[in-house]
Amino acid sequence: MPAKSIPLSDTKTHPGFAIAQDWYIRHKPNLSQALDSTTERSPLSEDGDIEEFFDDRSPVRVSRKTLPLDLVLILTFARAIARGGVARLGAAAQLCLVHGWAAAMSPLLDLLLHSALERAFLHTVPERPKILQLEGENPGARGQGERRRTLAQQISKALICGRGVVVLNAAPADVTDELRRLCAMELHLPRPDRAMVMALLALLFPMGLDKLMPDALPSDEALARLTPLELTSALHAHGIGDALAALHRLSAPALQAAQPSGLRGLDTIAGQAGAVAMLRRLAADIDRWRAGALDWSAMPRSMIFHGPPGTGKSMMAQAFAAETGLPLIATSYAECQKFGHQGDMLAALDHAVAEAVARAPAVFFLDELDGFNVRTGVGLTRNESYIRAVITGLLRQLDRLMATDGVVLIGATNDLSAIDPAIQREGRFDSKLSITAPDRTGIAQILHHHLAATDAPDLTYAVARAAARLVGTSGAAAAALARAARARQRETNSPLAEALLAELEIRHPAIAAADQRHIALHEAGHIIVGLLSGMAAPTAVRLTPNGGAVHWPAIALHTRASALAELRMLLAGRAAEQVFLGALSSSAGVGPESDLAQATLLARRIETEWGMGDGGLIWHPGMPISLQHVPWLPQKLDQLLKTADSQARAIISTNRYTVDALAQDLLQAREMTGGVLTAWVARIRELACFAAVTTTTRDGIIPFEPR
Numbered sequence: 001m002p003a004k005s006i007p008l009s010d011t012k013t014h015p016g017f018a019i020a021q022d023w024y025i026r027h028k029p030n031l032s033q034a035l036d037s038t039t040e041r042s043p044l045s046e047d048g049d050i051e052e053f054f055d056d057r058s059p060v061r062v063s064r065k066t067l068p069l070d071l072v073l074i075l076t077f078a079r080a081i082a083r084g085g086v087a088r089l090g091a092a093a094q095l096c097l098v099h100g101w102a103a104a105m106s107p108l109l110d111l112l113l114h115s116a117l118e119r120a121f122l123h124t125v126p127e128r129p130k131i132l133q134l135e136g137e138n139p140g141a142r143g144q145g146e147r148r149r150t151l152a153q154q155i156s157k158a159l160i161c162g163r164g165v166v167v168l169n170a171a172p173a174d175v176t177d178e179l180r181r182l183c184a185m186e187l188h189l190p191r192p193d194r195a196m197v198m199a200l201l202a203l204l205f206p207m208g209l210d211k212l213m214p215d216a217l218p219s220d221e222a223l224a225r226l227t228p229l230e231l232t233s234a235l236h237a238h239g240i241g242d243a244l245a246a247l248h249r250l251s252a253p254a255l256q257a258a259q260p261s262g263l264r265g266l267d268t269i270a271g272q273a274g275a276v277a278m279l280r281r282l283a284a285d286i287d288r289w290r291a292g293a294l295d296w297s298a299m300p301r302s303m304i305f306h307g308p309p310g311t312g313k314s315m316m317a318q319a320f321a322a323e324t325g326l327p328l329i330a331t332s333y334a335e336c337q338k339f340g341h342q343g344d345m346l347a348a349l350d351h352a353v354a355e356a357v358a359r360a361p362a363v364f365f366l367d368e369l370d371g372f373n374v375r376t377g378v379g380l381t382r383n384e385s386y387i388r389a390v391i392t393g394l395l396r397q398l399d400r401l402m403a404t405d406g407v408v409l410i411g412a413t414n415d416l417s418a419i420d421p422a423i424q425r426e427g428r429f430d431s432k433l434s435i436t437a438p439d440r441t442g443i444a445q446i447l448h449h450h451l452a453a454t455d456a457p458d459l460t461y462a463v464a465r466a467a468a469r470l471v472g473t474s475g476a477a478a479a480a481l482a483r484a485a486r487a488r489q490r491e492t493n494s495p496l497a498e499a500l501l502a503e504l505e506i507r508h509p510a511i512a513a514a515d516q517r518h519i520a521l522h523e524a525g526h527i528i529v530g531l532l533s534g535m536a537a538p539t540a541v542r543l544t545p546n547g548g549a550v551h552w553p554a555i556a557l558h559t560r561a562s563a564l565a566e567l568r569m570l571l572a573g574r575a576a577e578q579v580f581l582g583a584l585s586s587s588a589g590v591g592p593e594s595d596l597a598q599a600t601l602l603a604r605r606i607e608t609e610w611g612m613g614d615g616g617l618i619w620h621p622g623m624p625i626s627l628q629h630v631p632w633l634p635q636k637l638d639q640l641l642k643t644a645d646s647q648a649r650a651i652i653s654t655n656r657y658t659v660d661a662l663a664q665d666l667l668q669a670r671e672m673t674g675g676v677l678t679a680w681v682a683r684i685r686e687l688a689c690f691a692a693v694t695t696t697t698r699d700g701i702i703p704f705e706p707r
Contacts, residue, residue, distance in 0.1 A: 014199040016078020019120050020071045024203045027067050066107060068235035071203055072228060073108050075196055076101065077121060080189045090122045090129025090164035095155060095182050099171045100189030101228070101358060109133045109168055122166065129164030130154070134174055152176055191224040192231055197247065205240035216244055221290060222251040225327065227359065265323030268449060269316055271442015271475060275305070275433045279320050282408070286324050286361070289406075300430045302402060302409035304369065306416040307435035310474030313412040316435065317365040326408070328363045329356040333371030342386060346393040353397045361406030369411040370418035391420050398428045436551065439540070440671050443467040443478045450482030451496060462497035466504045471671045472544025473508075481507055508545045516543065518577065520663035522587060523548040525576025527680075528659050529648045530569035532688050534562070537681045540673045543666055547587055560612040563602060567644040568651070570599040575648040576659060603640045607633065613640075654689045 011017065080100070081089065089096045111117050112131050122129055132154055135147060151167070152175065158165045159182065172180045190196075194217050217223070226234075226247075234246035266283070269276050282301065288294035305313040314330075321328035331352040339348045356364040372394055373387050401409050411429055413419060424432070438446065444467040451463070470478055481503055488499040511519070523541055527550055531537065540551040552569075555562060573595055577584055587594075607613035614636055652659055662680060666672065672680065 011195075011199045011202040014075060014079070014195055015082035016075045017199050017203075019078060019117070020074040020199070020203055023070060023074060023116075024067065027070070068200070068204060069107055069228070069232045070111060071200055072192075072231055072235070073111055074117070075199055076189050076192075077108070077112075079196065080187050081121060083190070084185060084187050086185065088121060088123045089185065089187065090131075090166045091184070092123070092126065092164055093159055093162045094164050094184040095159060095179065096164070096166045096185040096187060097170045097172060097175070097183055098166060098168045098187045098189065099174075100187075101191045106133070112166070112168075123164055127163055129166050130158040131166050131168070133168040134170040148174075152179060155179055192226055193220040193223055197223055197231075200235060201240060201243065204235055205243065207240075218248050218251045223247070224361075225251050225359070266319050269312065269319050270445035270449065271438020272312065272316065272435060275316060275435060278303075278431070278433060279316070279323070283320070283324050286326075286408075290361075296405040301407075302429045303431040303433055304411040304413060304416065304419075304424060304429045305433050305435045306413050308437065308474065309414055310476035311435045311437055312475045313435050314365070314367060315475075317363065317410045317412070320408075320410070321363040321365075324363070324408075326361050326363050327359050328365060329359065330365040330367065332367035334368055337371070342389055345390065349393065349397055353400060356401065356407055357404045360404050361408075363408045363410060364401055365410045365412070367412045369413040369423070370415045372420065372423065373418070391423065395422060395428070398423070402428060436540075437472055437542075437549075438475050438478070439542075439673060440467050440471050442475070443470045443473075446475050446478040447482050447500075450479050451485065451500070456497070458495065458497040459500075462500045466500055466508075468670055469504060469508055469510065469545060472542040472546075472549055477508075511545065516667060517663065518581065518585060519543055519548045519587070520666040521576045521580050521659065522573035523550055523666060524659045524662040525572040525574075525579075525648070525652055526550045526569055527662065528655055528684055529572030529575070529651050530565070531681060531684050532651055532655070533565035533568050535565055535569060538677065540671070541666065541677065542671045548666075558610065560606070563606050563610070563612065564644065567599055567602055567606075567640065568648045570595050570602065571641065571645045572648040572652065575645055576652050579649055579652045579656065580660070599641060599644070600637065603637045604633075606640065607636055655684075655687070658684055658687050 012021075080098070081087070089098075109131060112121065118124060118128060122131075132151060134151055151170075155165050155167065155175070156179070167175075172183060172186060175183070197217055223231075230250040231247075234243050234250055237243035237246055266276050266279055282299070285294055285299045285301075289296055289299065305316060307313065317330070318328060329352055331349065336345045336348040336352075339345055353364065356362045372391055398409065401407050409429070411424075416424070416432065423429070444463050447463045447466060451459075466481065467478075470481070481500070484503040484507065485496065485500040488494070488503055489496050492499065494502075520543060523543065527538060527541060530550075530552065536553045538550050538552050540549075542549050555566070558566075573587070574584060577587075607615045609619055611617045611619075615633070662684070665680070669676070
């Protein structure tokens, strides 16, 4: 059955249509043509008489280039007033706050100052209301705090005099507590939908509109994605066909570009099964919310991605936005900081948040979350005061985002521990997703995606060989290798498999066999000493192009025994090198994330933060800097570390055959996770031989028995 056309008369029921029609007639360049193309020139008042909105005080203009925008703002404002259940705004001594889709546009302020529209939308008896606008905090703008104080003074002065006040672009959170209590009405300007756009088309393109089919327009959800600028741009088209084409193009979701393999959205993310599964659940919830079957407040819609650099945290946010068809508004600590001092930085953050709120439903992505630092709560130095102010500003913006229906909040950090607890608490970020380096299968998938790889045997072999060597590296490293291989193929016209292997040798040369055994023994030592000291089983172990890594579950709460167990585990790789090879390498002490660095930090916390050592109950990091240099501390830390090292060597010596067997398997597999690693954990515990070693405590020497 053919679709019915939309009756032209239906568009005239849209709130404000009659006012917009008179405005259109008044300002269209060819006035006689406008009169011929419309039917009801003026709206009817309640008693049936024609109400002239435009009299001699509203001079006729030959042309108004902003006519489409004028009509958009009139219909938007009229609909908001109708939904508010009032006839006009700005009654005497009343404060009205207006915010939402188009409130930040200065042309709205200009229109309301026009005498004709003032009479249509505002109370003018006994005195016209004062119309103010809270300026958006644009990046680089200075004096935002002063402008807000000035606005509050203007509102207060007008209310004291009994005058009505209408403030554009201001929600209750943007004014003081006192003014918030005085607010008589909060008006939220709606986003465009089919009904509004049909009314606009009826005004601007009346000829042939009666034959327009309902499905000729984008959906309500698609039209709601339009910004005022995008909608106005489409309405400037020369004909209705061009306008419809522009509406479809501009309202379409900004999908992520497809990978060479043709995949889009979350299908492009490889090696992060847990995170992708959670994001798919959220995408399904968003679909239910769009259908009206789920309340936004019932959804877990905020999360932090944390993990090493290059693991794809930013890419995952982009993929999620593409999966859901939501616009992505992204910023970072560095992006905000580059605008200047504290006020400029917070203004830039406010600007990004305001865009996300205005474009909701949307995804807001805040990268480098750890850049905002942690409030120590100690002293009020200039730096600490700065950090406090910045974090307070960030918290306000996070609360603003979480209070907005349709905004998904995603943060990203390389170091979760460096984020202030108030930032990462539930209610601001409900979930924390660990984004780790992809496994071998994930790396192979990433290579296939970026190579647009076929199932040719030679290429399959080359990808498998590259994936085995890249185990432990980031997805970004795999993608970079694939791009380099394709560039080499274009340059040399060689087979893709050959180009891939050539770039692999250049970028990730194979480690010598002796060094690989060195690394395997090091990682095996970590695992066996950790398990036999009572630590929970590791989740993964990998030999990487630059060394190796064992991934342990996070420890939520330390006792002295668990802290000393972790200390032994951290030093066990170094101890295994000494037991098996009779020599030590530098691998245990390279960089702030190295074994020795982490062991030293842990020992310091035992003695100076956790009250588990000879330092007493004083929390030394909380003391003034002049008192933090405790003379006895280096000697005590060295004693703790040497004791743990001695115990680790004893455990490895007693279980050397198990260490050697695990190292051999690691050399072959390069990676152990899941069932393979679980089987090895059970085997280690079954074959364990416990060494008679001792540990030093404040109470003397007691036996240490691995659990």
